[in-house]
Amino acid sequence: MARNGPFPCSQRGQPTDVETTNGTRVSTLFRELARARGARAFHPRGRWFAGELTTLSPGALPLPEGTRPVTVRMSKGAGVPGAGADVLGLAVRVPAGDGRGGPWDLALSASGIGWLTRMVPLPARGWGRARYGSIVPYRSGGRLVWLLAVCAGDDPIAPASLETLCRRVAERPPLLVLHEGTAWDGWRPVARLVLTARTRGPDPRPCFDPMRNRPAEVEMAPRGFAALRERAYHGSRLGRWSVDSPSE
Structure with a gap:
């Protein structure tokens, strides 16, 4: 995938000196890590x-209609080896279509489901127990x-072992239900995701970036935090490109 994402960043004024400095620090930190x-x-x-x-019903976000093939990466946030509990991750690349000029990357991590805990990454002991x-x-x-x-x-x-997950997908493809929720409403199912088979990843493997790869009419909030998060993804990419990494 090209290094520059297909969608514009959120439209706002030029960043302040403080925002620029903080963004540089975040990028450097993630690059070195x-x-x-x-x-x-x-x-x-x-x-x-x-x-x-498969989209089940229209929602606030522009998910594609019908059923689409997607690329999925399941991961452990801190890289805890073996079956140790970790902040488990689910990244989904929805291909271009329905008027989108590029892919849409959904990057989800194990978290709570309450009004406040939904904004807190939480470790989980099993892939199916994570939210x-x-x-x-x-x-x-x-x-x-x-x-x-x-x-x-x-x-x-x-x-929470990657090998356990791979065996399970081969034996019985798991089904996940995707929900939408607002600050004041409950969760509502809008789509379902089935993991059909393990792959070795596309070549070249995509760099998931939910900040850049998204529909133009959708942005991440709040804007200040989103800008720092974009710099974090940028720094992480630079650090990875500087080494020959065999990791999945």
């Missing part, structure tokens, strides 16, 4: 899967909207 790890600064090790995303949230909301149509993916049927898919 990625360089030291020889992988992503966070979620350094993962596994790739082919999947299918995969966007952590920060999207701003769409004047509303703040969070995404949350949960395994259907209270499927534990435990422990």
Whole structure:
């Protein structure tokens, strides 16, 4: 994938000197961390899967209609080895279509589901027990909207081992339900995601970046934090490109 994302960043004025300085520091920190790890600064090790995303009903976010093939990466946030509990991650690349000029990257991490805890990354002991949230909301149509993916049927898919997950996908493809939630409303199912098979990842493997790869009418909020998060992704990419990393 090209290093420059297909969608513009949020439209606002020129950054202040403080914002520029903070952004540079964040970029440098994540670059050095990625360089030291020889992988992503966070979620350094993962596994790739082919999947299918099916929209169930229209929501606040412009998910594609019908069923689409997607690329999925499941990962451990801190890179805890083996079956140790970690902030588990679910990244989904929705391909271009429905008028979008590029892909849409959904980057979700294990979190809470309450009004406050949905913004807090939380470790989980099993892939099926985690609640995969966007952590920060999207701003769409004047509303703040969070995404949350949960395994259907209270499927534990435990422990939190990447190899356990791979075996499970081969034996019985797991189903996750994607929900939308606002600051004041409950969660509403809008799509389902099935992991159909493990893959070795596309070549070249995509750099998931939810800040750049998103529909033009959707932005991440709040804007100041989103700008710093974009610099973090940028720094992590630079650190990874500086080493020959075999990580998934």
